[in-house]
Amino acid sequence: xxxxxxxxxSLSVQEGRISxxxxxxxxxxxxxxxxxKKYPAEGPTFLISISSIKDKNEDGRFTVFLNKSAKHLSLHxxxxxxxxxxxxxxxxxxxxxxxxxxxxxxxQVVVTx
Amino acid sequence: GAVVSQHPSRxxxxxxxxxxxxxxSLDFQATTMFWYRQFPKQSLMLMATxxxxxxxxxxxxxxxxxxxxxxxxxxxxxxxxxxxxxxxSSFYICSARGGRGRETQYFGxxxxxxxx
Numbered sequence: 341x342x343x344x345x346x347x348x349x350s351l352s353v354q355e356g357r358i359s360x361x362x363x364x365x366x367x368x369x370x371x372x373x374x375x376x377k378k379y380p381a382e383g384p385t386f387l388i389s390i391s392s393i394k395d396k397n398e399d400g401r402f403t404v405f406l407n408k409s410a411k412h413l414s415l416h417x418x419x420x421x422x423x424x425x426x427x428x429x430x431x432x433x434x435x436x437x438x439x440x441x442x443x444x445x446x447x448q449v450v451v452t453x
Numbered sequence: 454g455a456v457v458s459q460h461p462s463r464x465x466x467x468x469x470x471x472x473x474x475x476x477x478s479l480d481f482q483a484t485t486m487f488w489y490r491q492f493p494k495q496s497l498m499l500m501a502t503x504x505x506x507x508x509x510x511x512x513x514x515x516x517x518x519x520x521x522x523x524x525x526x527x528x529x530x531x532x533x534x535x536x537x538x539x540x541x542s543s544f545y546i547c548s549a550r551g552g553r554g555r556e557t558q559y560f561g562x563x564x565x566x567x568x569x
Contacts, residue, residue, distance in 0.1 A: 381565065384497070385560070386559060441548075441558060443498075
């Protein structure tokens with residue numbers, strides 16, 4: 341049962357424009373959310389996280405928005421750069437889960453010149 | 454960010470042999486490490502949670518006798534794939550919990566295992 345869903349398998353965006361990646365979850369016990377970036381044959385790289393007590397967190401070009409009532413979060417990357425081309429995973433954890441992360445299926449982002 | 458290393462980065466072995474993969478947190482102490490595997494074009498699937506000094510906790514469907522996990526110190530966890538078979542071929546990734554944030558996990562670069 342997929343508790344974290346990324347319904348868009350791929351996204352193409354022009355360099356300089358905004359990339360918006362979406363993620364939905366079903367488990368209301370999740371209270372911490374993370375975004376990771378992954379290149380082929382490499383481990384995921386942590387990008388940004390957000391606690392359920394917040395609805396927005398910003399770090400440089402990356403902003404994560406959390407809508408708890410809709411069980412939805414999104415990652416905004418602006419401006420998009422060619423080096424942002426990668427697979428982006430949304431992950432979630434619950435306080436009582438000892439840090440276990442549930443991952444979405446990932447979204448392949450391609451930034452075109 | 455925190456640094457996690459894995460060794461080896463790739464391994465090819467014959468069916469029936471055992472393979473050990475090491476995961477180290479290089480600049481922080483990790484009381485908890487996690488082991489994942491990823492099949493092509495799929496998400497990361499958690500295999501087990503490894504706590505320093507105690508037995509690992511395995512996810513449903515993961516054979517603990519086949520995937521032996523040892524977390525002997527705060528900076529080292531090992532995964533041993535025993536009697537490997539071709540269906541065990543996968544990309545194995547470890548992560549360590551630590552650094553900034555309550556639940557942030559930092560991932561190793563992964564180990565590509567191919568069983569012939």
